[in-house]
Amino acid sequence: MDTTAVRQAARRPGIRLKRRGWLTPYLFVLPWMIGFVSFTLGPLLFSLVISLYDWPIAGERTFVGLQNYTRMFTDDPLFWESLGVTLKFAAIFVPLNLSVALLLALLLNQKVRGSGIFRTIFYLPSVISGVALAMIWAWVYSGEYGILNYFLSLVGIAGPDWLREPGWALAAMVGASLWAQGSMMLIFLAGLKNIPGDLYEAASIDGAGVFTRFFRITLPLLSPTLLFNLVTSIIGAFQQLTLALTLTGGGPSNSTYFYAMYVYENAFKYFHMGYAAANAWIMFLIILTLTMLVFRSTGMWVYYEGEVKAKRAGKQRRKAA
16 A cells, blocks of 8 residues: 555545634634624614615605705704714813823822722712713702702802703713713723833932923823823713703703714604714714824824833934944
8 A cells, every 4th residue: 555645644634624723713703703793884884874865763765865964964053053062062071081080090090098999989980870870960960959059159159050051051061971980090090000110210310300200201101091092082072962861951052962962863853764874974974083183193192112112222322322
């Protein structure tokens, strides 16, 4: 019997197993891929199809092409009003949200006893239901028996009816939205823990003060984390719905009529699913544009540890030369 043929026959099972082995990673990923296609990508593409139709909940569906988009931009003042309210809210909320979360993370990063307890306390509002949180803030902001106006009265200030006055309702929404800082705070705290302590020691030896260390060490090395939180905060601002829906219903005088509420009402109050899908796609494009602008600007303010080390090594080489 030919020994070469025997060797080839013995190798064939191993070759087959190797060929099958490349399938193993995809089998592990397959459940996620099925879920992604079924519950994310599929509905996303289907909503794009719906946006080209006059699609009522019940009744005949009519293809209208881009009429939903044309109507939105030219014949629907609520579109522009809700978009303006949302942009104003985002312009106030996003910087405050990042600042408060970073401040809490800096406080919790101090080596003091009981920091774990405070970490839990600050995170608790993030796990409370949005409706329950709205009920708490309705009590806080009440013009008749609200606790906020009670504390203001102790110092001789007559507080407004926060949720019923157009000039104060949006500010009240910003304050209520800032309450749930837990997740962003923990992300900032994780970023602070990754900053090498020897950098602060070296800066202290060189005579750098607290603010110098913060702006020259903490912020640059924390900038990748800041980038992530900035993007998620922008997305969250445009998706704000629960608090406005339960606290003010978009009032007074549409001062808290957010874009997400505009989409929600077109879909589930007026049952114009095609028009609501077009609204949602415009929101997606706005968020995508803002996110791309943020990423385009990262070259000016986002620094990574490897880049900092490379710059320091370059400076040392230039000094040595």
